[in-house]
Amino acid sequence: MKEYYDHKLIEKTAQTYWESAQIYKVEEYAKNYDGSFKPKFFACSMLPYPSGKLHMGHVRNYTINDMMTRYLRMQGFNVLMPMGWDAFGMPAENAAIKSGISPYEWTRNNISYMKKQMLAMGLAIDWSREICACDPNYYKWNQWLFLKMLEHGIVYRDTQIVNWDPVDKTVLANEQVINGCGWRSGAIVEKREIPGYYLRITNYSEELIDDLNNKLQEWPDQVRIMQEKWMGKSEGLDFAFDHNILDEHGNLFQNGKLHVFTTRPDTLMGVTFCAISYEHPIAKFIARSNIEAKKFIDQCKAGGTKESELAIKERLGIDTGLVATHPITKENIAIWICNYVLMSYANGSIMGVPAHDERDFYFAAKHRINIKQVIAKNGKLFDKTQWNDWYKDTDDAYLVNSGKYNGLDCISATNEISSYITENKIGKNRTMWRLRDWSVSRQRYWGTPIPMINCDTCGTVPVPEKDLPVLLPENLIPDGNGNPLKKDEVFIKCKCPKCGNNAQRETDTMDTFVDSSWYFMRYTSPDNKNYAIDQRFNYWMPIDQYIGGIEHAVLHLLYARFWCKAMRDMGLLNIDEPIKKLLCQGMVLNHTYSRRNNLGGLEYFNSNEIETCQNENTKEIKEYKLIKDGSPVEYNGISTMSKSKNNGVDPQIIIDKFGADTARLFIIFASPPEQTLEWSEYGIEGASRYLKKLWKLCYTNRDMLLVQNKKNDKEDAFSHANENYKLLRFKLYSNLIKANHDYKRMQYNTVVSTSMKILNDIENFILKERLNNNNCYNIALKESIGILLRILYPIVPHITWNLWRHLGYHSLMGDIIEAKWPKIDPNAIIKETTRIVIQINGKLRGSFLAPSNTSEKDIKEIAIKHESISKFINGNIKRIVVVPGKLVNIVI
Ligand code: ANZ
Ligand code: ZN
Numbered sequence: 037m038k039e040y041y042d043h044k045l046i047e048k049t050a051q052t053y054w055e056s057a058q059i060y061k062v063e064e065y066a067k068n069y070d071g072s073f074k075p076k077f078f079a080c081s082m083l084p085y086p087s088g089k090l091h092m093g094h095v096r097n098y099t100i101n102d103m104m105t106r107y108l109r110m111q112g113f114n115v116l117m118p119m120g121w122d123a124f125g126m127p128a129e130n131a132a133i134k135s136g137i138s139p140y141e142w143t144r145n146n147i148s149y150m151k152k153q154m155l156a157m158g159l160a161i162d163w164s165r166e167i168c169a170c171d172p173n174y175y176k177w178n179q180w181l182f183l184k185m186l187e188h189g190i191v192y193r194d195t196q197i198v199n200w201d202p203v204d205k206t207v208l209a210n211e212q213v214i215n216g217c218g219w220r221s222g223a224i225v226e227k228r229e230i231p232g233y234y235l236r237i238t239n240y241s242e243e244l245i246d247d248l249n250n251k252l253q254e255w256p257d258q259v260r261i262m263q264e265k266w267m268g269k270s271e272g273l274d275f276a277f278d279h280n281i282l283d284e285h286g287n288l289f290q291n292g293k294l295h296v297f298t299t300r301p302d303t304l305m306g307v308t309f310c311a312i313s314y315e316h317p318i319a320k321f322i323a324r325s326n327i328e329a330k331k332f333i334d335q336c337k338a339g340g341t342k343e344s345e346l347a348i349k350e351r352l353g354i355d356t357g358l359v360a361t362h363p364i365t366k367e368n369i370a371i372w373i374c375n376y377v378l379m380s381y382a383n384g385s386i387m388g389v390p391a392h393d394e395r396d397f398y399f400a401a402k403h404r405i406n407i408k409q410v411i412a413k414n415g416k417l418f419d420k421t422q423w424n425d426w427y428k429d430t431d432d433a434y435l436v437n438s439g440k441y442n443g444l445d446c447i448s449a450t451n452e453i454s455s456y457i458t459e460n461k462i463g464k465n466r467t468m469w470r471l472r473d474w475s476v477s478r479q480r481y482w483g484t485p486i487p488m489i490n491c492d493t494c495g496t497v498p499v500p501e502k503d504l505p506v507l508l509p510e511n512l513i514p515d516g517n518g519n520p521l522k523k524d525e526v527f528i529k530c531k532c533p534k535c536g537n538n539a540q541r542e543t544d545t546m547d548t549f550v551d552s553s554w555y556f557m558r559y560t561s562p563d564n565k566n567y568a569i570d571q572r573f574n575y576w577m578p579i580d581q582y583i584g585g586i587e588h589a590v591l592h593l594l595y596a597r598f599w600c601k602a603m604r605d606m607g608l609l610n611i612d613e614p615i616k617k618l619l620c621q622g623m624v625l626n627h628t629y630s631r632r633n634n635l636g637g638l639e640y641f642n643s644n645e646i647e648t649c650q651n652e653n654t655k656e657i658k659e660y661k662l663i664k665d666g667s668p669v670e671y672n673g674i675s676t677m678s679k680s681k682n683n684g685v686d687p688q689i690i691i692d693k694f695g696a697d698t699a700r701l702f703i704i705f706a707s708p709p710e711q712t713l714e715w716s717e718y719g720i721e722g723a724s725r726y727l728k729k730l731w732k733l734c735y736t737n738r739d740m741l742l743v744q745n746k747k748n749d750k751e752d753a754f755s756h757a758n759e760n761y762k763l764l765r766f767k768l769y770s771n772l773i774k775a776n777h778d779y780k781r782m783q784y785n786t787v788v789s790t791s792m793k794i795l796n797d798i799e800n801f802i803l804k805e806r807l808n809n810n811n812c813y814n815i816a817l818k819e820s821i822g823i824l825l826r827i828l829y830p831i832v833p834h835i836t837w838n839l840w841r842h843l844g845y846h847s848l849m850g851d852i853i854e855a856k857w858p859k860i861d862p863n864a865i866i867k868e869t870t871r872i873v874i875q876i877n878g879k880l881r882g883s884f885l886a887p888s889n890t891s892e893k894d895i896k897e898i899a900i901k902h903e904s905i906s907k908f909i910n911g912n913i914k915r916i917v918v919v920p921g922k923l924v925n926i927v928i
Pocket of ligand 1: 269270297298299300303376377378379380381382383384385386387388389392393428468
């Protein structure tokens with residue numbers, strides 16, 4: 037055992053052993069010594085994208101997961117902590133464009149570096165189950181599942197609208213469109229309609245919402261609310277305005293019906309215009325003959341069409357000059373083309389109620405369309421020149437200017453108007469969803485090839501199951517000019533499985549969210565060559581604890597839920613939800629510094645480039661300077677660690693300098709898992725000091741700790757137990773109770789503070805008792821350090837694993853990972869002894885310790901014989917008064 041804490045040696049020794057003993061490999065149906073089955077626990081982190089190296093967010097995520105895994109394992113669970121790589125996706129293609137390395141090579145290099153880092157962190161990962169999305173053994177099953185879904189009608193083909201860069205002749209992802217222009221070419225991006233594949237997630241809308249509330253009670257509310265909003269269920273009325281607009285063949289558009297959806301049927305009498313999307317068939321038709329309309333539509337096309345983009349846009353529109361008939365009043369209602377009506381929602385056309393819908397209000401005000409109040413509230417005055425939020429309220433409101441509906445409250449009016457509409461077959465009640473089917477085709481190279489073949493005679497034909505996987509060529513290097521698969525003859529050329537003629541392979545690949553929708557299932561059966569998942573799935577799934585960032589609250593976590601339900605319905609598995617409990621760890625924050633450069637842009641600096649200048653007297657920070665040039669920079673407060681703010685801390689530097697245990701201890705101690713974590717150099721040093729102190733204490737007392745206590749030594753110790761010994765045990769077990777409680781509720785940061793208290797208590801005990809160097813002392817040290825090491829082990833596994841061995845615990849209780857979690861000694865936490873004060877004629881003369889249940893008679897006897905008072909009494913005692921558990925007063 038080395039005298040000083042040599043983190044490099046300690047961590048290397050532990051990791052080498054763990055690897056050689058395969059200590060984290062888990063098998064299904066693991067048993068206890070008595071033959072009973074251990075309960076299983078599947079603890080999983082969201083798999084990382086192999087971007088190059090681990091960042092602090094990863095380190096935090098996996099440390100929390102690792103701590104949970106180790107703790108539960110000591111609690112007797114059979115715990116699976118797997119890891120994988122979300123290895124397909126755009127950054128690899130971008131890196132290829134920039135540096136000419138193939139996405140395959142770039143990804144593989146990154147994975148091997150990041151895996152090394154994870155090993156250096158000492159994570160308890162079962163690497164035998166490692167999954168990599170770009171490995172054919174994995175994506176083969178993406179393809180297989182895709183084909184199954186096609187068979188079951190969950191996959192279908194339809195047109196999709198994509199961003200088309202006319203210069204680069206390529207489809208762009210949304211994030212490659214910057215201000216409406218291509219990121220590389222700068223050309224104005226066009227919308228194009230091309231065929232693509234969709235997954236029918238909307239078939240599951242109801243179940244996805246219901247289960248959110250019924251089955252996912254252990255998910256954070258925030259995530260459940262975000263998913264619910266995203267799915268956007270709304271109940272309303274779908275009905276039509278009649279019109280007689282003819283198309284080029286002289287037929288009525290949509291049978292003379294302009295369908296609209298409203299959640300406010302009670303406002304029907306307040307309609308003063310109708311509006312259609314610029315993508316609506318009537319709008320497109322008008323554009324052929326109406327130059328103004330065409331100009332307006334082109335203008336809409338150029339801008340973004342995402343809902344979030346539309347929300348911040350000015351309400352623009354153009355009057356078509358056409359009209360439709362109000363279903364109740366039979367008035368003519370003007371039809372406008374508006375930029376805020378979405379083609380992708382409901383019917384792509386709306387009834388405009390400017391008095392009670394804020395968007396319609398601003399639109400009408402701008403275009404001088406009549407604003408007709410139909411909802412009123414007592415004591416409120418309606419002002420047409422200004423929007424007021426009460427205009428949209430339904431509580432305590434009633435109808436006005438609405439003919440026979442006047443005076444009704446909003447609910448009754450909604451019911452009556454809806455009944456009129458449905459009874460007269462003008463429309464129906466309808467539930468509308470914001471959720472769209474999932475478009476999974478990507479016009480990119482680095483993804484799972486969609487297993488379809490396009491044949492001139494037979495159309496689209498699925499690749500036969502026996503021909504899977506459709507291998508993705510690994511040697512291509514994208515140059516930014518379209519999908520390289522399109523130019524790869526070897527890939528494209530194939531025979532049609534139906535007619536045998538020459539055909540072409542589909543070059544679109546799958547959205548990478550497909551990979552992440554079920555990878556965690558594959559962890560259960562990673563080596564099965566014949567099935568995506570096997571019976572081992574039933575043992576491990578569902579995930580008991582999933583850990584990851586809140587940024588995945590919607591897409592990933594919704595798709596994963598859908599995927600599981602779709603597999604269930606295809607008879608592949610029998611659970612409804614894949615994830616029982618979810619934890620979203622907080623972000624890691626750090627200080628940010630910046631300065632404007634010559635070009636006027638902001639330049640950010642890392643804290644290790646900054647020097648702080650303090651006022652000599654007050655010690656207050658006066659200014660921040662860039663070390664390099666000595667000129668001042670501005671301090672911008674703390675914000676999320678990110679590349680763009682240059683405020684990241686490289687975990688590798690911390691590991692090299694202080695060791696993984698220090699990094700882990702700091703991360704766990706700095707804040708509870710769900711909260712944000714503020715990075716602190718000072719905190720890191722504190723964590724390192726604590727570990728050094730622990731090492732030193734164990735080193736100094738190693739001889740004592742190595743003594744093999746015999747059973748009668750322990751009995752002996754109890755009979756000689758003094759006050760300090762009992763106090764130490766009392767505190768030790770009280771702290772153990774607290775640590776247990778905090779472990780269970782995942783309040784990991786306070787487990788660390790409890791461990792710090794325990795170490796202090798041990799140090800204090802040593803100071804007081806060192807000279808009494810007896811059996812009692814040895815036993816106390818051995819017991820308390822043994823417990824401390826186990827409490828700390830899940831957090832700092834390397835140092836504790838080493839100490840456990842060096843101090844001989846190993847030979848008594850086995851490897852620390854298999855060691856039983858310490859049990860509470862109920863005797864230790866009873867306050868056994870009390871201090872009794874001795875008074876003579878009411879004056880304090882001494883005290884002594886006695887067992888709490890000592891009888892009055894015994895207390896009197898001890899008091900009389902006590903050395904500190906014999907000199908006062910000389911045998912003439914008049915009376916003795918005992919207050920049990922507190923004092924003895926001797927009257928002389
Ligand atoms: C008249 C009205 C009056 C409306 C009123 C609201 C308030 P949610 O709740 O999100 O489902 N709408 C319908 N289809 C639309 C489309 N394709 N693009 C843009 N807006 C559309 O929204 C339903 C409401 O959004 C509908 O109810 C409709 O405006 C509008 F005081 O009809 B409402
Ligand atoms: Zn064919």
